[in-house]
Amino acid sequence: xxxxxxxxxxxxxxxxxxxxxxxxxxxxxxxxxxxxxxxxxxxxxxxxxxxxxxxxxxxxxxxxxxxxxxxxxxxxxxxxxxxxxxxxxxxxxxxxxxxxxxxxxxxxxxxxxxxxxxxxxxxxxxxxxxxxxxxxxxxxxxxxxxxxxxxxxxxxxxxxxxxxxxxxxxxxxxxxxxxxxxxxxxxxx
Numbered sequence: 001x002x003x004x005x006x007x008x009x010x011x012x013x014x015x016x017x018x019x020x021x022x023x024x025x026x027x028x029x030x031x032x033x034x035x036x037x038x039x040x041x042x043x044x045x046x047x048x049x050x051x052x053x054x055x056x057x058x059x060x061x062x063x064x065x066x067x068x069x070x071x072x073x074x075x076x077x078x079x080x081x082x083x084x085x086x087x088x089x090x091x092x093x094x095x096x097x098x099x100x101x102x103x104x105x106x107x108x109x110x111x112x113x114x115x116x117x118x119x120x121x122x123x124x125x126x127x128x129x130x131x132x133x134x135x136x137x138x139x140x141x142x143x144x145x146x147x148x149x150x151x152x153x154x155x156x157x158x159x160x161x162x163x164x165x166x167x168x169x170x171x172x173x174x175x176x177x178x179x180x181x182x183x184x185x186x187x188x189x
Contacts, residue, residue, distance in 0.1 A: 031083050033092075033189040036083055036084060036085050036095055037085060039068040039084075040084055040085045040087070042068065043066050043169070044058065044066060044115075046113065046168070047115060051166075058117065061119055062124045063086055063087065063127075065084060065184070066086075067083070067096070067115070068082070068084055068114075069082055069112075070082030072110050072111075072112065073108070073109035079102070080098065080099065081097065082114070084096055084098070088124075094131075094187075096184050096185065096186055096187055097187055098183070112169060113167070115166040115168075116143060116164070116166075117163065117165075118163055119162065123141055123163050127184075132186050133185075134185045135184045136181060136184075137165075137180060137182045138180045141163050142163065143164075143165040143179050144163065145165045145179065146165065165179055167179075
C-alpha cells in the first residue's frame with residue numbers, strides 16, 4: 001500500500017527535473033549564434049520542402065521568427081524550450097528563446113520546428129518592443145496556427161490574424177500542440 005505515494009512522488013520528481021532542464025537554457029541548451037543560424041536555415045529548407053511556395057511566402061512577410069528544434073515534454077506536467085532567430089528581409093536581426101509550462105493531460109516528448117510569420121508591420125513592431133521582457137502568445141499578440149497538408153500553395157493562403165504560426169517536422173509523440181501562453185524572449189547572442 002505504501003508504494004502508491006512513493007510512485008506519485010517519484011513521478012513528481014521526474015517531472016520537476018524535466019521542467020527544470022527544459023526551462024534553464026544556460027545549463028542544457030547553450031547554443032552559439034552560428035548554431036542557431038544553421039538550425040534556422042535547415043528549418044526554412046524543410047519548411048520549403050514540405051509547403052508549396054514556402055520560401056516565397058516567407059520572403060513576403062515583414063518578419064519571420066524561426067524556432068527550430070523546440071523540445072516539448074511532459075508527464076502530467078509539461079514544458080517546452082527552444083532557441084531561434086528573427087529574420088527580416090532574409091537577414092537575422094535577433095535571437096530569441098521560447099518557453100512554456102503546462103499542467104494537465106501531458107504525456108510524451110517531441111521536437112518540432114515553429115515558424116511565426118509577421119504579416120502585419122504593427123504586430124512585428126509590438127513583438128520587437130515587448131520581446132526584451134517577454135512577449136506572450138495569445139496575450140501580447142494573436143497567433144493563428146495554420147493547419148495545412150502542404151498541398152495547397154502558401155501564396156494563395158491568407159491566414160486570419162496578425163501572426164501566422166506553423167508547427168512542423170515533429171519528431172516524437174505528443175498529442176498536444178499549442179503556442180498559447182508560450183513566452184518568447186530576446187537573447188543576447
